[in-house]
Amino acid sequence: MIEAxxxxxxxxxxxxxxxxxxxxxxxxxxxxxxxxxxxGLSRQAKIAPIAxxxxxxxxxxxxxxxxxxxxxxxxxYGLQIGLTYGIYRGFVAERVVSYLQRDGRVFSxxxxxxxxxxxxxxTLIPAVAIxxxxxxxxxxxxxxxxxxxxxxxxxxxxxxxxxxxxxAKALTKAGFFDxxxxxTVDAAKxxxxxxxxxxxxxxxxxxxxxxxxxxxRDEVQKAFPNNQIVIDLVIGTPDTxxxxxx
Numbered sequence: 001m002i003e004a005x006x007x008x009x010x011x012x013x014x015x016x017x018x019x020x021x022x023x024x025x026x027x028x029x030x031x032x033x034x035x036x037x038x039x040g041l042s043r044q045a046k047i048a049p050i051a052x053x054x055x056x057x058x059x060x061x062x063x064x065x066x067x068x069x070x071x072x073x074x075x076x077y078g079l080q081i082g083l084t085y086g087i088y089r090g091f092v093a094e095r096v097v098s099y100l101q102r103d104g105r106v107f108s109x110x111x112x113x114x115x116x117x118x119x120x121x122x123t124l125i126p127a128v129a130i131x132x133x134x135x136x137x138x139x140x141x142x143x144x145x146x147x148x149x150x151x152x153x154x155x156x157x158x159x160x161x162x163x164x165x166x167x168a169k170a171l172t173k174a175g176f177f178d179x180x181x182x183x184t185v186d187a188a189k190x191x192x193x194x195x196x197x198x199x200x201x202x203x204x205x206x207x208x209x210x211x212x213x214x215x216x217r218d219e220v221q222k223a224f225p226n227n228q229i230v231i232d233l234v235i236g237t238p239d240t241x242x243x244x245x246x
Contacts, residue, residue, distance in 0.1 A: 008034070009107045010039065010096060010099060010104065011031040011034065013088050015031070016088060017085065018112065019031055019113070020081065021081070022113065022117065022120055023115065023116035024056065024123050025052040025053070025059070026052050026119035027052075028055075028080065029048050029051060029052020029053065030048075030049065032092075035096075038099075039092060039099060041092070041095075055083070060126070073239070140153040141161075143164050148182040148183075149182065150182060150184070152168055152185045153184065153187070158189055159187060159188060159189040166224075167187055167196070169223070170219075170220045170222075170223035170224070173219070174216055184199050185198055186199075192226070192228065193228040193230050193246075194228070196230065196231050197238050198234065199235075210243050213243070213245055217230075228246065229246075230244065231244075232244050
């Protein structure tokens with residue numbers, strides 16, 4: 001028989017899922033800690049906040065581990081919600097039903113959202129510190145080429161303007177920087193490789209378009225015998241890469 005002590009309360013499934021969407025793993029760790037504790041699951045209560053912190057660190061780490069850094073954000077949210085749902089159903093769902101049948105007390109929505117908001121702030125503080133320390137908030141440098149002012153965006157701490165000029169010259173010679181349509185490219189250096197993000201529309205998914213892009217990559221490669229050229233075809237943002245040509 002489960003007895004709540006010291007007027008403690010629990011968080012219901014809906015409130016935990018909503019709070020995790022708002023406050024992430026830290027919020028989930030807190031909700032489960034309070035709920036496990038009230039339901040008499042002391043061992044799980046001790047593990048819950050630690051697991052929340054560990055999951056948050058793992059999520060942060062993916063931003064610095066290629067190719068995990070290209071995983072879309074919705075995958076992270078889906079993972080968090082999936083874990084939350086699985087833990088709730090696997091450990092507390094039946095106990096909660098029994099607890100509520102005995103008029104057990106439940107935390108309010110106001111409390112749930114406040115905890116989620118606090119955890120969101122606590123989550124953002126290290127994120128802001130990390131990105132500020134690595135220059136994540138610096139605006140990218142931009143160089144313009146041709147009559148249409150084609151753009152190449154880059155991080156000046158990663159690649160030099162002279163290298164960007166060489167890339168632009170190769171793109172112009174290959175016919176990509178033309179006089180018909182203005183284009184934008186992101187350029188970065190990864191070891192000895194030059195990685196170019198080409199922004200495209202949905203037609204870039206067509207095999208014929210990808211074949212043409214491969215030809216472009218091969219032409220640009222001729223200008224860099226000592227550096228591998230990698231072209232990523234992206235739609236909208238770098239997170240939506242549809243093809244890598246190397």
